[in-house]
């Protein structure tokens with residue numbers, strides 16, 4: 001079996017050695033329950049709190065503003081459902097009180113977000129869906145048009161998981177705040193790729209996931225603006241200052257903190273490296289006859305190239321590349337096992353046939369020029385074979 005080339009970093013990043021080392025160290029020093037008062041418990045608490053400081057530092061935040069969760073999905077749910085319920089209740093708009101609070105969400109969100117928004121809809125919230133243009137950009141004016149006096153929350157991902165498209169969140173937040181609505185952003189695909197400073201961002205809640213930036217799976221965090229409360233999703237113990245019950249995933253959190261330290265040190269250099277590789281990769285992919293880019297040319301988080309090869313179903317291209325040891329995907333990992341076309345591309349107005357042709361190449365810090373050149377050597381032949389077979 002030859003070496004595989006991994007260009008699916010938007011699905012997950014390989015665990016960083018520093019994260020694994022921190023997890024192994026935590027096994028020795030932080031095996032106890034961090035809520036226990038005895039010495040080993042206090043040692044485990046120290047590890048959790050040091051990691052919280054590392055996560056906070058990466059975001060320009062304070063330690064106590066970070067709530068650890070079981071990953072990006074839970075962070076999105078806490079930031080969306082938790083905040084929407086608390087805010088609706090605070091404003092006397094909670095469903096059941098005769099009011100119908102509104103939540104505004106984009107049509108191109110990750111299933112973690114749409115799942116949370118649909119749960120609110122089931123609970124009696126009204127949802128207004130924002131359109132994106134054909135490159136996946138959401139116009140702040142379009143959001144503004146959907147805000148009304150009952151709007152409690154706007155949710156919009158900072159960088160799209162399939163296209164990499166970045167949004168003008170500051171402008172969206174300004175408009176939302178002017179109408180009294182809070183703003184949640186799924187920054188899962190942005191943190192680790194672009195610099196995210198929560199104070200400058202303007203959002204009230206920011207969700208992130210450890211495994212997209214080199215930490216372990218099953219750990220994530222929500223940043224919450226000081227003074228804001230989000231109704232907990234899970235009732236139980238007093239962990240996370242009553243914001244998320246359940247004994248903390250100490251080893252996972254230790255790995256998450258270590259990954260954040262690595263990202264904080266390496267981000268500027270990685271971004272330049274990724275941008276260079278991406279330019280070369282994309283120029284090569286777009287030189288394949290009949291190919292086209294999904295997403296904008298500029299204004300993307302570095303690393304994501306979504307390209308369709310006309311007449312070649314993306315699933316078959318992905319499988320053909322896999323046989324050559326090259327790992328890519330056709331969209332969100334959660335949906336890529338299905339033959340349904342990408343909901344993101346459909347929301348941009350693409351036909352199901354066109355959307356089914358998408359292939360997502362996502363680079364990471366450990367990707368190399370040799371990887372890119374090998375992919376560019378193999379792709380034209382795989383696309384030719386697929387086209388000939390369908």
Ligand SMILES: Cc1ncc(COP(=O)(O)O)c(C=O)c1O
Nearest residue numbers: 071072073110112161188189209
């Ligand atoms: C944009 C986005 N949001 C949320 C998630 C979910 O994160 P997690 O896998 O940690 O639950 C992912 C990754 O799958 C993602 O890409």
